[in-house]
Amino acid sequence: xxxxxxxxxxxxxxxxxxxxxxxxxxxxxxxxxxxxxxxxxxxxxxxxxxxxxxxxxxxxxxxxxxxxxxxxxxxxxxxxxxxxxxxxxxxxxxxxxxxxxxxxxxxxxxxxxxxxxxxxxxxxxxxxxxxxxxxxxxxxxxxxxxxxxxxxxxxxxxxxxxxxxxxxxxxxxxxxxxxxxxxxxxxxxxxxxxxxxxxxxxxxxxxxxxxxxxxxxxxxxxxxxxxxxxxxxxxxxxxxxxxxxx
Numbered sequence: 399x400x401x402x403x404x405x406x407x408x409x410x411x412x413x414x415x416x417x418x419x420x421x422x423x424x425x426x427x428x429x430x431x432x433x434x435x436x437x438x439x440x441x442x443x444x445x446x447x448x449x450x451x452x453x454x455x456x457x458x459x460x461x462x463x464x465x466x467x468x469x470x471x472x473x474x475x476x477x478x479x480x481x482x483x484x485x486x487x488x489x490x491x492x493x494x495x496x497x498x499x500x501x502x503x504x505x506x507x508x509x510x511x512x513x514x515x516x517x518x519x520x521x522x523x524x525x526x527x528x529x530x531x532x533x534x535x536x537x538x539x540x541x542x543x544x545x546x547x548x549x550x551x552x553x554x555x556x557x558x559x560x561x562x563x564x565x566x567x568x569x570x571x572x573x574x575x576x577x578x579x580x581x582x583x584x585x586x587x588x589x590x591x592x593x594x595x596x597x598x599x600x601x602x603x604x605x606x607x608x609x610x611x612x613x614x615x616x617x618x619x620x621x622x623x624x625x626x627x628x629x630x631x632x633x634x635x636x637x638x639x640x641x642x643x644x
Contacts, residue, residue, distance in 0.1 A: 546570055607636025 414421060429442040442556050486597035497503030521532040528545030548568040554560035567576040583593040594609045613631035617623030633640040 470558070543568070543570070602635065604636035608636055 427438055427440040429440050431443060432439045469612060480642070494503060498505065523530045525543075529543070530548075531540070531542045532542040533542060548567075548571050549564055550566040551560050551562050551564040563579070565578055567578075569575070577597070579598055580594065580596040582591045584591050590606070592606060593602075593604050596609050599609070599611075601609035601611050613634060615624055615628045615631055617625075617627045619625070629638070629640045629642060632638045
């Protein structure tokens with residue numbers, strides 16, 4: 399448009415107002431990158447930018463997840479047959495959750511950071527050959543095993559490592575138990591020891607006496623020396639306090 403050199407804003411139909419006006423034809427801009435933040439950009443420049451962005455491998459860092467398992471922007475906005483992919487994903491999630499809640503499916507792994515509670519049911523740990531069950535629906539609190547002997551042991555390490563100390567065996571094929579190591583009977587846990595049975599050392603002691611092995615009684619019954627030695631042996635075991643005198 400040729401400049402008229404006048405100041406008035408009326409009287410020329412070719413004039414375009416700075417605000418609130420409409421051009422009757424296209425405004426042609428140079429097909430180049432705009433230099434300033436508020437400069438106008440041509441259609442050619444915008445089209446080229448869109449094409450480059452679309453062709454990029456992963457412009458937003460999210461295309462690695464744009465497959466049938468996830469609700470992508472394309473699936474939601476195009477509303478084509480691809481929406482069935484989203485529906486299938488949601489339905490699959492609901493089916494899996496229902497199977498887990500119904501006890502017909504299992505999680506491949508579970509880590510719980512904090513307290514875990516099983517309400518109104520039993521806790522069963524099994525590989526379908528042998529297992530444990532913590533049961534509350536019986537007449538008492540039952541700790542049960544199935545398919546094999548139940549061994550009670552403690553590891554010295556903090557991650558089930560170090561030395562494993564096995565203390566008790568509850569037989570699966572008979573009502574029989576076995577205990578290994580030293581057994582102490584105390585006033586209270588970690589309190590004074592009253593009686594000791596040590597199967598590993600083959601010793602015992604009662605009423606706080608130092609555990610000793612099997613006592614041998616010698617002497618003669620006729621002259622009473624055997625009886626005196628018996629009293630000494632019982633005193634050593636802690637079964638009596640020998641207060642007798644000669």
